[in-house]
Amino acid sequence: MKNKQVLIDSLPEGKLVENNYKLVESEMPKASSEEIIVKTISFAITAGTRAGLQGSASYAGAPTTGIVMNCTGIGEIIESNDQDYTVGRNVLTQTGWQEYSVQKKESLTLLREGIDPSLYLGPLGINGLTAYFGLLEVGQPQAGETVMISAAAGSVGHMVGQIAKIKGCKVVGVCGSDEKCKKLTEDLGFNAAVNYKDANFRQNLKDATPDGVDVYFDNTGGMILGSALFRLNSGGRIACCGVVSQYDTSTPEPGPKGIPGLLVNKSIRMQGFLVFDYADKYDDATDNLLEWINSGQLKVLKDELDGLEKAPQGFVDLLAGGNIGTRIVNI
Ligand SMILES: NC(=O)c1ccc[n+]([C@@H]2O[C@H](COP(=O)([O-])OP(=O)(O)OC[C@H]3O[C@@H](n4cnc5c(N)ncnc54)[C@H](OP(=O)(O)O)[C@@H]3O)[C@@H](O)[C@H]2O)c1
Structure with a gap:
């Protein structure tokens, strides 16, 4: 089995173009006994990651090439030795634009059961x-x-x-x-x-x-x-x-x-x-957001694309205003 990934091939000069990215097939990642393998279900394409490529988002570090494009995604645990993060559980994490990723448990948020997982890429994410x-x-x-x-x-x-x-x-x-x-x-x-x-x-x-x-x-x-x-x-x-x-x-x-x-x-x-800055209040906020969604007061707009290979063009298009609501790529 291979791991399809989208790498940053070159940093944009002027506007971002699809060719700044490269689709590759890599070996499946291997996890140590402490690590967890997550199979990506979907990820969000968000405007802020363009600032990361520009070098203007200091929290994202210096932009670089040859690495998997970063993003927040939801995925399913497919390999784990941890009793709290068991195989089959869905999580929110930095999946990157790829099919499989190796994660430390500290970087995983377990999704609440019985909730549409895609909500974690929009209102609950x-x-x-x-x-x-x-x-x-x-x-x-x-x-x-x-x-x-x-x-x-x-x-x-x-x-x-x-x-x-x-x-x-x-x-x-x-x-x-x-x-x-x-x-x-x-x-x-x-x-x-x-x-x-x-x-x-x-x-x-x-x-x-x-x-x-x-x-x-x-x-x-x-x-x-x-x-x-x-x-x-x-x-x-x-x-x-x-x-x-x-x-x-x-x-x-x-x-x-x-x-x-x-x-x-x-x-x-x-x-x-x-x-x-507000990480210590995420749980209360999630409760409120969920209540508003369930009561119909907060409508969720999703803008979905299917297939990892759609991500680069989907990002270029988002920056040009092509999306309404949260742009999500389903793997
Ligand atoms: N502070 C934080 O912690 C934090 C966290 C997450 C996101 N953000 C910020 O939140 C903002 C929205 O991000 P998002 O992920 O929700 O993206 P988004 O709003 O879904 O997509 C970006 C939108 O920006 C608009 N746009 C593009 N170029 C523009 C321009 N020159 N002038 C005016 N509007 C333009 C486009 O819509 P139009 O059709 O309207 O042009 C496009 O749809 C970004 O600035 C992002 O950095 C901040």
């Missing part, structure tokens, strides 16, 4: 927890306030908006197509959605936020952050989650004008965060 803590802990929205979100139809974004609705806020999404805007307002209950590619974006954003913005959940940085700064109310909060507008390039732009002046004048708090 890294992106759901990011939406949850970034909004609630960093943004601190109050009922009746207006919450604005960029990359709002993406994996993190569509969950942020729905959690804000659950908390009684008015929600305005910003995304890159009219089809996505429609999805947000008609299916997910956003109060308004604005297409940032529209020539009248700034005016449309103004019209969509008549009471200004109290919390801006920033997935993109760039021009959308610049526009949000002018809509924020006094005492507003900006939760800096990511900078996807500046990932797929070798020449990221400096931040928008108005910082720090606008922050000073309106007593705005701008705070970056990493989901890992």
